[in-house]
Amino acid sequence: MIVAPDQMLTVGVLREQARGEQRVGLTPDSTGRLLSAGYRVVVEQGAGQQAWFSDSDYAAAGATVGPCAAVLDASDVVVCLHPSAILHALSPKHTVVGLLQPLLDPQLMLRMAEAGVTALSFDMLPRTVSRAQSMDALTSQASVAGYKAALVAADAYGGFFPMLTTAAGTTKPATVLVLGAGVAGLQAIATTRRLGAVVSAFDVRDSAQSDIRSLGATVLDVGVTVASEGGYARQLTAQEQADLTGRVAAAVERYDVLITTAQVPGRPPPLLVPADALSRMRAGSVVVDGAAGDFGGNVEGSVADSTVTTDGGVTVIGAGNLAAQVPRAASTAYARNVAALIAYFTKGGGFAIDLDDEVQAGLVITHGGRVVHPAVRTLLEENP
């Protein structure tokens, strides 16, 4: 439930600029929610086009549609997915909400603080706090990405996922290995199983093993797991990582399809599949590296947003931004997270920052001309 502010605030929605990004930060449906709660909404022309939300859909929902400069001029709260060059045009009157990756790009946060911008990043939401769950954009987007990873793999694979019995004989089901069984990995397991594949999975967190089994998949036991830290995998020591990589690498050649989704918050993704393991996979195997992006990937030689075929005939798909390829569903979920966040910060007279609140203290990265998030401050102090 969104509380109407006494003084009408304007929420601005930008058209995403990143290559391959098809999502939009607010949908006409969530626009209607904000408007009925007393906000104004301004949307950059074409912002929702790639997710099949037209300017006229936004106008029909009651938003004003205009050029980027007019959106920035009118907005108090600016909604986006990724940081972009436009964010440099923000001023102290702006609060920006997005997936800003502050631990991977703390210098951007410093520049925003220096520009007086208040920056809120979904990446840093304390996700285990129950009142924060409606704002959990990492989960909503990872869930879409895991689903799409299964479809991308099935599409690229030259065989059937299910066992099929036909007059021409019976086909064997595809064998799938999912590495990383968090939100995205579990959705990939569920979706590949729905398609009829025989699925195994591995996650380094000990608590993930029961999640894997609960979806009917087999746990790949490589003899290395660690206790979760706050629900997340900790970064492994060099020796642990070397043991793990060796054992996982020895297993991957047994599978037709490999989907990787392993991440460590604020760190480059762990390398799980070295080139020599890829070289031992059968020709026709498919690898979807769901962690491939600007900061690396789980598979050696995967290239973000590209498909490469190894000399041995293995198709390697670098797919770190798969949620962008299901733009309508992903935008709808993200927009609900945005609307929930705006509701959460709306108190009495308007948009109020309260750093004594645990959830807000996680989300707010810059405020009042300073980087206020402790983890980001620490990073900046370590690497000035």
Ligand code: NAD
């Ligand atoms: P994530 O995207 O940071 O990582 C994905 C997965 O990669 C994790 O499961 C992680 O353990 C795994 N991983 C990391 N290093 C690995 C390695 N070397 N080898 C294999 N796997 C590796 O995590 P996520 O999917 O966003 O969520 C992580 C955890 O948070 C899960 O336990 C999830 O259930 C939990 N969570 C809880 C809530 C909640 O309580 N409301 C909400 C969202 C997520």
